[in-house]
Amino acid sequence: MIKMNVAVNQSEIEVASVRGKSALITCKNIQPLKILHPVSHHNCCHLVLTSYGGGMVSADVVNINVKCGADTKTFIGSQSNTRIYKKVLNAITGQNIKGEVAENALTVVFPDPVVLQAESRFKQSQHWEVRRGGLLFLADWFQAGRTDSGEKYLFDMYLSEISIAIDGQLQVLDRFNFDPKENIADSPANFGQYQSMLSIYFAGTPDNPKFKKIEEKLLEIKLATQPVLNYDVSAQSCIISTTRAREGAYILRAMGKSRIDLQWLCDNIMDMLSDPELLEYNPMKRKF
Template sequence: MAADLPDAQADRDEPRGESAQPDAPHPAFEPYAAEPIPQAAVGAPGKDGVLELRFAPTEGGTKLVHDYATVPFHVSGTLGHDPHPEVETVFLQSPTGGIAQGDRHDVDIAVEADALAHVSTQSSTKVQSMNCNYAAAETALSVGAGGHLDYVPEPTILHADSRFYQGLTLDLADGATAVLGDIVVPGRLARGERFDFERYLSRVRARGPDGLLFEDTTHLAPGDADPATPGVLGEFTVYGTLFVVAPDADTAALSDELHAAVSDATARAGATELPNGAGVAVRALGDRAETVEAALHAAWDGARRELLDAPAPSGRKY
């Protein structure tokens, strides 16, 4: 659940005891961090992926002015098919089979003032099965004054026995907006995997000029607590969230609009205002990734029309 908890945040930022592993992003991952892996070491070439993107406004619209990528990231260029004529689009590619144990990924995406950008992935992110250590991805997003970023990757698929941490931080300047999407598929459902992963932890944190806007955490560990219990995922399998971060918007009206946009979706979905007037969160639950994606796309389309006066792009990846 989204929350504005600065005191809890301060507690988390305090140094932990000597037994804490410095590499662990959360106490639940400390035992994993101490486990050596038999293949290339943590942080070795090919396992320490780095991605940097920077978008800036030009006379011809927004352009990608800086990009740097190491394996497993690959940037093949930009696409100009967005319905908004000034939006620049980048689809991230990977030449590998997915995220493996010991992988550490760092992504930094900056949108300068008045620039408009859309970043997604070419296909789903597959978190492979693991027998030691864990995988982690840290994403830092920043949007300058008057800018906008759509960061809407394809779903994350958690294979059996996987252990995955992902952290995302968003920094907004005055007048900036962003749409953040995240869909989690708990296994290769066609193979009968359902909640066979070991641990999944996701943290989303958004900050504005005056400090923390909201923080949202999802922590699933099927071996400790069944995700299918009421109040967690219940009867559903696939979980998705769309954060529409727009501190200057009429969030009450936007929440009503986005709730109406998803009310007829096949997936179970709804919208609610974020704390501190930060924007709106849309949640969707379903039995298949496609139905959750469709619900969140409907909400994204509504948000795009409100914020940019243009629809969301289609789902084609070419």
């Protein structure tokens, strides 16, 4: 078992409904994390996770506790790609998020990809608790390396664990462990020709009208991207799979030959989430 030192202190984010608007009432930054809070003119708290060096160096560990209160809308993104730099003395870089989504709250977490540079070692965990009526839309995205420079699957280790519970009942437990030295990354059984991997987790209470709105969009994407007879995977710039893991949980997987090949999907999803009943606007448009 790989052990990772965990800092005693942790960064804190708390969002509450104040006079009918989602407001950041607690914000505690512990290096190397820096939390930015752009002003939003809508009922949505916009947060950006960034760092002082544009990434995480060897042995950096980020611990974040997120609380999204009742009736809030929260968007959490990142400033840019999170670069994981090469290891020093075999140390592991890590990020751990513990989150709560309260009653009738909507939380969208959609960062840019984690870019695993050569000889890096990265371990992450995310554990979310969603209360009845709450909705969580969580994106987890990683890149094979600095692919524009020809660096592909040269990292040493990538471990990930994501769990989502609804009212105390575990709905999603997704564990992933990949070591390019022990596995052939470009094998068809692994990633093949694809270098950008995006997973989206959507969880909540099915009888919530907002849940149904997002569910319909995910099913629409599924129908639009279903393979046809004589489907040639090698000819596709991206492939997408959407599955209902539980009654109140969906998982979408997408792999692209590059990040650009998945951008249309991200744009499509963010346009959907900008619905007046959801986030009310598209936070990504302020970024690009």
